[in-house]
Amino acid sequence: MAGPYTPQLLDTPSYLAAPSLTSGNRAIVLVIAVVALAALAVAAVLVRQVLAAGEGTDSMKKIAAAVQEGAKAYLARQLRTLGVFAVVVFFLLMLLPADNWTQRAGRSAFFLIGAGFSAATGYIGMWLAVRSNVRVAAAAREATPAEGDKREKDLTAVSHKAMKIAFRTGGVVGMFTVGLGLLGASCVVLVYAVDAPKVLEGFGLGAALIAMFMRVGGGIFTKAADVGADLVGKVEQGIPEDDPRNAATIADNVGDNVGDCAGMAADLFESYAVTLVAALILGTAAFGNAGLAFPLLVPAIGVLTAMIGIFVVAPRRRDRSGMTAINRGFFVSAGISLVLVAAAVYTYLPSRYSDLKGVSDPDILGRSGDPRMLALVAVAIGIVLAALIQQLTGYFTETTRRPVRDIGKTSLTGPATVVLAGISVGLESAVYSAVLIGLAVYGAFLLGGSSIMLALFAVALAGTGLLTTVGVIVAMDTFGPVSDNAQGIAEMSGDVTGDGAQVLTDLDAVGNTTKAITKGIAIATAVLAASALFGSYRDAIATAVHNVGSAASGMGLSLDISQPNNLVGLVLGASVVFLFSGLAINAVSRSAGAVVFEVRRQFREKPGIMDYTETPEYGRVVDICTKDALRELATPGLLAVLTPIAVGFSLGVGALGSFLAGAIGTGTLMAVFLANSGGAWDNAKKLVEDGHHGGKGSEAHAATVIGDTVGDPFKDTAGPAINPLLKVMNLVALLIAPAVVKFSYGDDKNTGLRLGVAALALVVIVGAVYVSKRRGIAVGDESNSGGSENVAKSTETAAVS
Secondary structure (H helix, E strand, O other): OOOOOHHHHHOOOHHHOOOOOOHHHHHHHHHHHHHHHHHHHHHHHHHHHHHOOOOOOHHHHHHHHHHHHHHHHHHHHHHHHHHHHHHHHHHHHHHOOOOOHHHHHHHHHHHHHHHHHHHHHHHHHHHHHHHHHHHHHHHHHOOOOOOOOOOOOOHHHHHHHHHHHHHHHHHHHHHHHHHHHHHHHHHHHHHHHHHHHHHHHHHHHHHHHHHHHHHHHHHHHHHHHHHHHHHHHHHHHOOOOOOOOOOOHHHHHHHHHHHHHHHHHHHHHHHHHHHHHHHHHHHHHHOHHHHHOHHHHHHHHHHHHHHHHHHHOOOOOOOOOHHHHHHHHHHHHHHHHHHHHHHHHHHHOOOOHHHOOOOOOHHHHOOOOOHHHHHHHHHHHHHHHHHHHHHHHHHHHOOOOHHHHHHHHHHHHOHHHHHHHHHHHHHHHHHHHHHHHHHHHHHHHHOOOOOHHHHHHHHHHHHHHHHOOHHHHHHHHHHHHHHHHHHHHHHHHOOOOHHHHHHHHHHHHHHHHHHHHHHHHHHHHHHHHHHHHHHHHHHHHHHHHHHHOOOOOOHHHOOOOOOHHHHHHHHHHHHHHHHHHHHHHHHHHHHHHHHHHHHHHHHHHOHHHOOOOOOOOHHHHHHHHHHHHHHOOHHHHHHHHHHHHHHHHHHOHHHHHHHHHHHHHHHHHHHHHHHHHHHHHHHHHHHHHOOHHHOOOOHHHHHHHHHHHHHHHHHHHHHHHHHHHHHHHHHHHHHHHHHHHHHHOOOOOOHHHHHHHHHHHHHHHHHHHHHHHHOOOOOOOOOOOOOOHHHHHHHHHHOOO
8 A cells, every 4th residue: 555655755865966065065164164173172261261260178179079080980981881882883884785885984983983972072071060060169158258257248249150160161061062063074074075964874873872871871870869869868867968978969969960961961962963964964955065064054153152152141230040141141142143044044055946056856946935045944943942942941840930839839738749740740841842843843844845855954954953052052951960069069068158058059949940941952952853864764765765676665665654564663663762761760760779778778887977977988879870870771772773673674664764753752742741840840849948838857848859859860861861762763763774675675685684683673672671670679788889899989088078
């Protein structure tokens, strides 16, 4: 049965186009590469500014050193583990079909480069964040007069100084994200010219895979420590969140950096890289020669405006809060981006479709209208979407808005109602966010009119428009954990009190909001990138079908979901998102259980901890979190890589396309639900801690702490990890599509091989899930020791009582 999309799959694939990298475009790409290097130079300047700030007291320095040692040890072990995996994938990519060996070798080589850039972005984010946190705390300490000092402190000036250090730290990570992403894509275009889109598939896959592992591993680490610290310390022992008597506090602060800083930085880097991959693949088919340069030109403008936005975030006395200054930087950057993109569009692109060079698709060349308008409106859609998502996410997660306040009120009736209210907020907000993202995708799609290729390219351009805000978005995200860590260091040291402590509390509340907002925008970026990749997948099938010839016909090529195999693929795509989320949350539950038992053991066996006569063993908890996070990495990664292989080789490319559609739709809703529920629970807890509904130590406070512990793996582990999951599955599908067509039709048809590959993938998936589910909670002393001695020892050496 031939579905209605069959002609679209087979008509005018990109092999008919003959784009080339002209000398003029090569010069433009060279300039773009220079802009990318300039971003790295600005990052270096910001690093010097951050490190020039004071580090505070000796006690604060020792606590910061403990966090630095733990974060460094964990990431080093994680990257060694991932290095082995990257080498395996490098050789597997060499086995997949390509037009020539140059493409094949380049794809594998740039897979490693993409993986390396993603890892470097995350590592650099962590490295600076663990040095900035103590400097933010030291800056806030200036608000508390020294003994005998009668001079009144300017609290506004102190707050602004602390905030500037935290945001400039985020600016460094933002500059590395956009700089390395743009530099990698530019180099591929300069070296491989028209073959660049094929090679970039490897670059994007490397970035996405490493980001997913860092997101999952860091998320498990940070939330296991956070949940364990809250349940035992705050609920059972009734001590403050970052009290030095809690053995999990160092691990909690380490987790903020390896999860929120390193994980999110890598996540947004891969979103950047993957969006460029899709835009260049579709751009060469839709805009020909211009499609090799214009998709890079838009984010290059974003790099320049991100520099402006980061420096614009300088708090003013009339600002109501730190969020006002951050919003100002974001909207100034977005506004300037739109103006500069308009100038670039009307300078670079021709005014008629018939003037596009390197395009032979008659639907595009014969189209009336102005391609410049299509490009400008598509990019504008992406920029506006980022602004709207920011406002929508803020509404559902800020402490001053009704949803969070309503959750705070339910704390008066116990933890069950807090949990129910948070789930309700997440479910409702997911609908609005998904509709908003869907409208943006559909609006961009309509710009293409009767040409499916132009429509898909417009979606990709909307993604590049959103990328213009990524530099500021990453800065906003890193600001959150740096502020959180600063408050933790201040509380553990006991050297920041009174007004200084309040400055840090206010910054932490702003940081909670920025983290929630950036997660919302990251989800939108993921959906746009995945949708554009879906278009690239369609083009890859069309090219593969052409190569096979007339033998490639039948129901396997149709995307009509009335066909049973495609409907099954759709359901499987949706199911993978649920299974992935469940595995991630369950991993946090198991690891947090081990942390709870360990912290309880220390309180029981070392009663002197409570009166400060004995020191907690911080390194034991860091050790538990490290081992569990690394142990849990394999199953989600195998699920992401192997499920598209199992579906594609067993049910066909049509079912695989439906699989991707199901994953994108369900993943959008699930990611927003998890992120916003968690963010709302977190800020509801802050609301009660600020004195509402009973304040700290009350039953209402205990109820919101429990809600927050439920939300922790939602918002910081499973939810954000769905972003790279979608793109990994899309890229794997894009890479294997030619092989699926090749072994399904024509002279190379091999049903046995095809089903054998699918069966092997399925066996590995089932085995990995089974092993994961069989793991229990490590509660004994023996199971909690050994294996990570270096982590434990280094952390214990630096930790203080």
